[in-house]
Amino acid sequence: MKPGRVLAGLFLLLAVYCGIDPFKHSAIFDFPDFVSHEIDMPSWSSVPKERDTQNLLQKSEIKFLNQVQGPESVAFDPQGRGPYAGVADGRVLFWNGQAWVDFAYTSPHRSEICDPKPSPMSYLPNEHICGRPLGLRFDKKTGDLYIADAYFGLLKVGPEGGLATSLTTEAEGEPLRFTNDLDIDEEGNVYFTDSSTKYQRRNFLQLVFSADDSGRVLKYNSTTKETTVLERNHQFPNGLSLSKDSSFFVFCEGSKGSLRKYWLKGEKAGTSEVFAVLPGFPDNVRTNDNGEFWVAVHCRRSLYTYFCALFPKLRKVILKLPISAKIQFLLHIGGWPHGVVVKYSPEGKLLQILEDSTGKVVKAISEVEEKDGKLWMGSVLMPFIAVYNIA
Numbered sequence: 373m374k375p376g377r378v379l380a381g382l383f384l385l386l387a388v389y390c391g392i393d394p395f396k397h398s399a400i401f402d403f404p405d406f407v408s409h410e411i412d413m414p415s416w417s418s419v420p421k422e423r424d425t426q427n428l429l430q431k432s433e434i435k436f437l438n439q440v441q442g443p444e445s446v447a448f449d450p451q452g453r454g455p456y457a458g459v460a461d462g463r464v465l466f467w468n469g470q471a472w473v474d475f476a477y478t479s480p481h482r483s484e485i486c487d488p489k490p491s492p493m494s495y496l497p498n499e500h501i502c503g504r505p506l507g508l509r510f511d512k513k514t515g516d517l518y519i520a521d522a523y524f525g526l527l528k529v530g531p532e533g534g535l536a537t538s539l540t541t542e543a544e545g546e547p548l549r550f551t552n553d554l555d556i557d558e559e560g561n562v563y564f565t566d567s568s569t570k571y572q573r574r575n576f577l578q579l580v581f582s583a584d585d586s587g588r589v590l591k592y593n594s595t596t597k598e599t600t601v602l603e604r605n606h607q608f609p610n611g612l613s614l615s616k617d618s619s620f621f622v623f624c625e626g627s628k629g630s631l632r633k634y635w636l637k638g639e640k641a642g643t644s645e646v647f648a649v650l651p652g653f654p655d656n657v658r659t660n661d662n663g664e665f666w667v668a669v670h671c672r673r674s675l676y677t678y679f680c681a682l683f684p685k686l687r688k689v690i691l692k693l694p695i696s697a698k699i700q701f702l703l704h705i706g707g708w709p710h711g712v713v714v715k716y717s718p719e720g721k722l723l724q725i726l727e728d729s730t731g732k733v734v735k736a737i738s739e740v741e742e743k744d745g746k747l748w749m750g751s752v753l754m755p756f757i758a759v760y761n762i763a
Contacts, residue, residue: 397694400578408688409583411607411627411681414649419629419673420714422651422725429711429728432749432758439472440465442492443750443757445553445656446741447508449531450515455741455748457757458505460495461486464519466533475533478521479503492753496574499523504573506752507553507611507656511560520551520564522573526592526599543590543599550579550587553656555614555621557636560594563602563621565609577697580704583607583627583681589634602634603644611656611739615718616663622647624654627681629673631657631665631716648720652712653677655752656739664723666740668749669712671705672729709735711758713747726760734758 400406442460449456456475458464462482466475479486479502486502489495495502500523507520515531518539525548527536541548543566550573554564569586571579587606592599603609608626615621619637624630631654633647652672657665680687691700702708711734715724726747728734736751737758745763 397696398692399581399695399697399700400688400691403575403578406578406688406691407582407584408684408691409585409607410684411583413628413678413681414630414646416675416678418649420649420651420722420725422722423729424725424727427728427730427732428726429713429734429758429760430732432728432734432760434733434756435759436467436472437756439755440757441489441495441755442752443754444506444738444752445508446739446748446750446757447510447517448741448743449510449517450512452743455757456508456517457750458508458519460492460499460504460752461488462495462499462503462505464505464508464517464529464533476505476517476519476529476536477503477534478505478519478524478527478536480535492755499574500572506551506573507564509554509556511556513558518554518556518562520554522550522552525551526554526562526564539597540592540599543588543601546588546601550576552609553611553623555612557614557618562592562594563612563614563634564590564592565612565623566590567608567610567626577701579608580626581687581691581697581700583684589623602642606632610654611658611668613657613659613665616659622657622665624657624667626653626655626670629653631667631720633720648716648722650714651725655737658739658741660742663718665716665718666742666747667714667716668737668739669714670736670738671710672712674706676706677704709753711735711737711749713737713740713749 443457448454464476504522519527525541526539529536550567552565566588587609589603610624610626612623631647634644652669655668710731712727736753738752741748747760749758
């Protein structure tokens with residue numbers, strides 16, 4: 373038999389296998405309605421080439437190892453106390469200087485299924501019951517803590533802590549499916565992201581793989597109690613942070629790997645534009661006292677992710693191969709976990725990159741909070757907080 377016919381036959385068998393997935397081994401077999409969307413990626417030439425060749429994040433201190441599971445967001449209260457961290461079992465914890473203590477929780481349905489487990493990912497099947505606090509922000513005037521919970525929407529809890537009060541769980545008739553991050557202006561208005569109206573956080577890998585474009589950016593008016601949609605049809609909108617003067621906010625476009633700027637004041641109010649093209653795919657963003665933006669980059673870009681983004685049919689074929697979601701995710705992030713943080717000026721100029729390219733110390737970063745000359749780095753995937761001294 374000629375080699376060409378053999379290859380053609382093998383290709384046909386592969387196509388049939390991917391079409392029917394008979395052994396249910398693919399990363400998307402549980403999602404019969406899975407759609408792979410095209411991503412309008414920035415040109416490869418526009419991606420920053422700068423690197424931290426010294427891998428300075430390897431000098432970070434690992435704090436609270438196995439005391440906090442999956443601390444996605446790290447916050448300090450108006451008195452400078454903390455950190456506070458939302459963890460994988462649905463609680464918000466407070467470091468009182470000597471130990472972690474319970475501060476708040478988002479779900480009224482907590483039970484023994486929310487008890488401590490060995491790793492952040494162990495909680496995934498019950499997150500919708502236990503809650504999953506992601507973005508945390510304090511109102512500097514009142515001391516109230518605002519929480520973006522992936523399942524229970526936007527909530528608020530007073531300085532005394534306890535069960536958080538629900539503020540909103542829907543917008544314009546559409547339920548919040550994946551509430552992710554938030555920020556608060558001086559008038560008490562809350563700007564926040566809903567990463568998808570199709571996928572919940574427990575299916576975040578499928579959201580990453582699909583690049584679903586149902587994500588929204590929203591505003592909660594604390595006076596009228598109304599929630600409005602500011603922007604729609606974004607692919608995995610994630611972190612969000614106001615500028616120092618509150619004239620705009622930036623939010624992360626997770627699938628595209630960019631920061632987008634939404635104007636709140638001036639002639640451009642109500643419009644948005646690209647603020648910066650990032651070296652990788654972002655999670656959260658935070659503003660420091662100088663008005664600069666620290667962006668936690670989940671992983672650097674690769675040519676593999678670039679071409680998969682441009683060719684969604686090819687991406688779906690790869691996802692239907694008998695390769696687990698975990699391995700597909702490792703392919704997506706370049707083969708191994710690694711930490712990257714990037715700082716931008718208020719004008720969108722790249723100022724600094726810090727990284728641990730081998731994942732030796734800091735394997736993943738969800739958020740960067742700058743305080744007193746230190747970067748406090750949380751991760752939804754790790755059981756610790758990493759602290760890097762920039763002073």
